[in-house]
Amino acid sequence: MATPTDQTSIIEVRNLVKRYGDATAVDDISFAVAEGDFFGFLGPNGAGKTTTMRILSTLLKKTSGTVRVAGHDVDADPDAVRRSIGFAMQEISLDNLASGYENLQLLGVLYGLTPREARTRAEELAQVVGLAKVADRWVNTYSGGMRRRLDLAGVLMHRPRVLFLDEPTQGLDPQARRIIYDYLRRLNADGTTIFLTTHYMDEADALCRELAFIDKGKIVQAGTPAQLKAGMGGDVIALKFRPDVVLEQAERVVRSLVGDKTDITRGGDQQISVAVKGADQFVPRLIEQLDKAGTPPLSLSVAQPSLEDVFVKLVGRSFLEDDESQLVHGRDPFVAGGEGQS
Amino acid sequence: MTLVRETYYLFVRGLKQSLRPWPSIIPSLFLPVFFLLVFSAAFANIRELPGFTAENYLVFYAPVAILQAIFFSSGDAGIDMVVDITSGYFDKMRIAPIRHISLLIGKLLAVGLRSIVQAGIVIAFILLLGGKIVTGVGGFLVILLLGALFGMAWSGVGITIALLTKNQRATQSAFILFFPFTYITTAQLPLHLLTGWYKTAVLLNPVTYILEAFRALTTTGWDGTAIATGFLAAACVAVVTLTAALVSFRRFAR
Ligand SMILES: Nc1ncnc2c1ncn2[C@@H]1O[C@H](COP(=O)(O)OP(=O)(O)OP(=O)(O)O)[C@@H](O)[C@H]1O
Ligand SMILES: [Mg+2]
Numbered sequence: 001m002a003t004p005t006d007q008t009s010i011i012e013v014r015n016l017v018k019r020y021g022d023a024t025a026v027d028d029i030s031f032a033v034a035e036g037d038f039f040g041f042l043g044p045n046g047a048g049k050t051t052t053m054r055i056l057s058t059l060l061k062k063t064s065g066t067v068r069v070a071g072h073d074v075d076a077d078p079d080a081v082r083r084s085i086g087f088a089m090q091e092i093s094l095d096n097l098a099s100g101y102e103n104l105q106l107l108g109v110l111y112g113l114t115p116r117e118a119r120t121r122a123e124e125l126a127q128v129v130g131l132a133k134v135a136d137r138w139v140n141t142y143s144g145g146m147r148r149r150l151d152l153a154g155v156l157m158h159r160p161r162v163l164f165l166d167e168p169t170q171g172l173d174p175q176a177r178r179i180i181y182d183y184l185r186r187l188n189a190d191g192t193t194i195f196l197t198t199h200y201m202d203e204a205d206a207l208c209r210e211l212a213f214i215d216k217g218k219i220v221q222a223g224t225p226a227q228l229k230a231g232m233g234g235d236v237i238a239l240k241f242r243p244d245v246v247l248e249q250a251e252r253v254v255r256s257l258v259g260d261k262t263d264i265t266r267g268g269d270q271q272i273s274v275a276v277k278g279a280d281q282f283v284p285r286l287i288e289q290l291d292k293a294g295t296p297p298l299s300l301s302v303a304q305p306s307l308e309d310v311f312v313k314l315v316g317r318s319f320l321e322d323d324e325s326q327l328v329h330g331r332d333p334f335v336a337g338g339e340g341q342s
Numbered sequence: 343m344t345l346v347r348e349t350y351y352l353f354v355r356g357l358k359q360s361l362r363p364w365p366s367i368i369p370s371l372f373l374p375v376f377f378l379l380v381f382s383a384a385f386a387n388i389r390e391l392p393g394f395t396a397e398n399y400l401v402f403y404a405p406v407a408i409l410q411a412i413f414f415s416s417g418d419a420g421i422d423m424v425v426d427i428t429s430g431y432f433d434k435m436r437i438a439p440i441r442h443i444s445l446l447i448g449k450l451l452a453v454g455l456r457s458i459v460q461a462g463i464v465i466a467f468i469l470l471l472g473g474k475i476v477t478g479v480g481g482f483l484v485i486l487l488l489g490a491l492f493g494m495a496w497s498g499v500g501i502t503i504a505l506l507t508k509n510q511r512a513t514q515s516a517f518i519l520f521f522p523f524t525y526i527t528t529a530q531l532p533l534h535l536l537t538g539w540y541k542t543a544v545l546l547n548p549v550t551y552i553l554e555a556f557r558a559l560t561t562t563g564w565d566g567t568a569i570a571t572g573f574l575a576a577a578c579v580a581v582v583t584l585t586a587a588l589v590s591f592r593r594f595a596r
Contacts, residue, residue, distance in 0.1 A: 057437055083439040093430030095355070097362040109351050110438040154434070 009068075010035040010162055010193050011056065016065035018051050018217075025051040027217035028065070033210070038184075038194045040208030042201075042307075044315050048217040049197045050090050053164050056195070057087040070161055083111075086160035088168050090197075092144075092151045100126060100135035100142075100150050104157055111158035118157070125153040128183055130176065144171050152180065162193045169203065181207060201307040211307075215315040225307055232305035232313065233262070234277035237286070239297045241270040250295040257286060270298075275305060348440045352448025353455075359422050360415075360456050367460070370414035374464050378407040378471070393535055396561060404473045405556035406529045408485065409492075409549070411464040413520050415456045416493040419449060420500020424513040427504060436594075446587060449501065450494045457493030458486045474560070481559040484569065492552050492576040498583025505590035523549045528557075551575035 011033040018026040026048045033039045041049050054060035056069055058078040067074045070084035095103050101122050108118025126135040129149035139147065148171050155163065165184075169177045184207065188194050198204055204211060205225050212222040221228060241250055247270060254264055254274055265273045276282050279302045290296055361367060382400035389398060396402035426432040435445055465475070465482065475481050504513045526543050527550040528536070536544055544550050555572020558565040 059433055059437060079439055082437050085437070087437055089430055089433065091430045093434050095359065095431060096429075097359060098355075102358075106351060106355055107434070107438070110348060110435075110440055112439070 008034050010037075010070055011039075011195065012066075012068040013052075013056070014066045016052065016055065016067060017063045018048075018055060018060070019063045024217055026055070026062075029214065029217070029219050031212055031219060031222065033193060033195060035193055036188070036191055038188045038207055038209045039196065040204040040211040041195060041197045041214065042199075042204055042211060042311060043214035047214045047315070049214060050166055052214070053087065053166055053195070053197065057085055057164055058082055059087075084161045085164060086155035086158065086162075087164040088152050088155040088166060090166040090170075092147045094139045094147060094151060094154075096140040097138060099138055100131055103139060103150060104135075104154055107154045108157045113158065121157055122153075125156055128156075128179075129153045130179065145173060145176055148172055149176060149180075156187075160192070162195065163187070165194065165196045165198075167197055167199065169198065169200065177203075201311055205307040213311070213314045220314050221310075228310045229305045229307065232309055233275045234305075235279040236273055236275050236303050236305050236309060237279055237283065238267075238271060238273040238301045238303065239290075240299045241272075241295065242298050243270060245270065245295045247272065249293060250290060250297075253289050253293045253295060254286070257282070257289060275309075345441055345444055349444040349448045349451070352435075352440075352444055353451040356422070356449045356452030357455060360418055360452055367415075370418070371411065371460060371463055373414060374407040374410035375467050377410065378403060378464075378468065381406075382471075391535070394532065396532075400468075400471060400473050401561055402532075402557075403529075404468045405553055405560050406524070407464050407468060408461050408489065408556055408560075409524060409529075409553055410520075411460040412457045412489045412493045413496060413524060415460040416453050416495075416497040417500055417517055417520065418456075419453045419497035420502075420504045420513045420516055421510075423449065423501050424504035424508065424510050427508050428510060442591065443588075446501070446584075446591065450497065450584075453497040454490035454494045457489050461486055461489040468560075476561060476563050477559050481564070485556060485559050488552065488555055488569075488572055488576060491573065491580065495576055495580035495583055498580065498587045502583065502586040502590050505587065505594055523547060527553050529553060548575040548579050 009032040011031075013032065014030045016026055016029050017024065029048075029052070041052070043049055051060065055062045056067055056074065058074050058081050062074075069081045072078075072080040072084075074081050095106075098106075101119070104122035104125065105115065105118040108121055109115055113121060122135070123132070126132045129152060131146060131149055131153070134142065134146065135150075139150065142150065148168070152165075152168055155165075163184075169180055172180065181203070184194060184196075194207075196204070196208060209224060210222070211225060211228060213220050213228075221231075223231075239250070239254075241247065247266060251264055251266065251272055254272060258264070258274055258276060262274060262276070267273065283300065283302065287297070287300070378400070381403050382398070385399040385403075388394055388402075389396070394402075423432070426435070436442065465485070469475070475485070477484070499519065500513060500516045503516050507513065526540070526547050528544060533541070533544065533550075533554075551568075551571045552575050553572075555569045555575075558568040558572075562568075
């Protein structure tokens with residue numbers, strides 16, 4: 001991740017704060033994204049991802065801090081920011097009583113394309129997202145995944161320099177997801193900066209070059225996927241035992257080998273997992289000791305930590321503990337009903 | 343891009359939105375025609391009332407039907423807006439590199455055109471039922487112009503509520519304003535037959551003057567004062583409602 005003073009940063013966020021009444025949705029975060037980067041912004045539900053993206057895309061006013069996108073301040077020059085960005089929002093938003101093409105073409109002309117250019121581009125993108133056959137139909141006849149794909153196509157109409165994608169592959173089938181990934185990779189290779197939010201950790205791992213984890217409005221960790229996984233303390237060994245084995249006993253054996261400082265996770269189904277460095281030498285010793293204690297494992301697997309493990313370690317626990325506290329109640333009676341937008 | 347171009351695109355979109363699916367415009371045509379039929383039948387003998395000069399109640403009531411057609415077409419503007427707001431479509435428009443004022447103007451022009459179309463259809467019904475427009479084609483055009491202006495002005499109410507509440511039901515409920523504003527007027531009886539607080543309220547209601555301008559154009563003839571007062575009243579309403587709409591637009595991104 002580039003530092004906020006980096007000359008080549010296309011997104012610069014410094015001390016960004018957003019409060020809704022008394023609740024703080026984004027709590028003094030700073031980060032920067034270099035031009036051409038593929039940046040993943042990850043975190044549990046309610047962490048503040050969407051709020052941050054809405055501020056970066058000029059939709060929402062921040063409480064304090066400075067935000068520059070594509071070289072322009074979001075408050076001082078929102079129009080210049082808007083010209084440079086595309087934002088695929090978490091909620092699909094389309095004109096339901098219009099055809100796929102009408103939706104795309106309106107966006108095209110509003111972004112300055114001529115009607116003819118907009119039509120050509122719309123046909124091109126309908127092809128990319130696999131909607132060419134249905135693009136003349138009204139959107140209210142589309143399935144959820146088709147709507148998502150049309151929504152994405154709309155954001156790409158004007159070839160934005162910076163692309164904000166808030167859970168863009170939510171609700172897509174595996175094939176559609178792969179097509180979208182490939183297209184995003186190509187866009188990124190051609191120089192588009194991509195700022196992605198997703199709950200699919202495999203997706204983030206495969207696509208992103210830089211990641212930041214946000215939890216309760218604060219950035220808790222940032223780095224490349226490899227750095228973050230390396231920070232997990234080695235490989236994850238997962239052990240499974242026969243039903244008659246007393247799990248506590250097996251855990252004591254593992255504990256005696258790894259020491260007190262390492263976390264040992266117990267799964268419900270007679271499973272134990274532990275992260276260790278140098279698993280290749282550790283495993284023979286482990287099996288020997290477990291055999292000796294009369295608790296031989298039924299199976300054993302060694303895996304490199306996944307981004308999902310990183311996620312769970314960094315933010316998973318807090319997410320489970322205080323789900324309640326993430327609900328911020330707006331004071332506006334109409335907004336509190338859940339229909340509010342900003 | 344020029345303001346004119348982006349406003350034009352948004353106008354076309356707004357017009358399509360307000361006319362789709364097409365059967366949805368039937369209720370807003372049905373009600374004015376329904377009231378026209380019912381009231382002209384119910385009050386068929388009202389001419390006997392001393393001081394009531396119109397030749398029949400249909401002729402007297404016709405301008406009210408035109409006014410209602412305009413009320414109904416402009417009331418939908420707020421609903422269309424709140425649908426866009428709750429679906430997130432409005433946000434999509436807000437991050438497009440356009441002047442935000444074109445979002446408002448495009449919508450208003452669409453409302454204006456729809457008011458013209460609906461008023462035109464209702465006038466066709468009036469003529470079919472034996473009513474008339476004494477000022478002829480010229481008067482017909484002036485009615486449409488005033489109708490468009492008042493339609494745009496009135497749509498500011500719904501748009502403001504949509505922007506402030508972002509709530510479908512609240513926006514829908516703006517509909518009830520239709521009743522006092524249409525009926526505390528000279529809709530049922532001419533002004534000189536009204537008395538007391540009711541007459542005061544009627545005189546304070548700007549819609550009264552729009553109605554009287556319509557009535558001059560359909561029934562009494564080229565009454566310059568009544569027509570000019572009607573336009574002035576519509577302009578005053580427009581200033582108030584559109585200012586409110588603009589201010590709530592500014593507040594929107596809180
Ligand atoms: N309009 C609003 N009024 C009050 N609180 C809000 C509003 N919008 C969001 N919040 C609160 O701000 C916090 C961050 O929400 P945000 O939508 O940014 O989360 P997120 O990281 O995008 O979560 P998810 O993964 O579920 O999409 C949450 O606690 C949420 O309740
Ligand atoms: Mg979100």
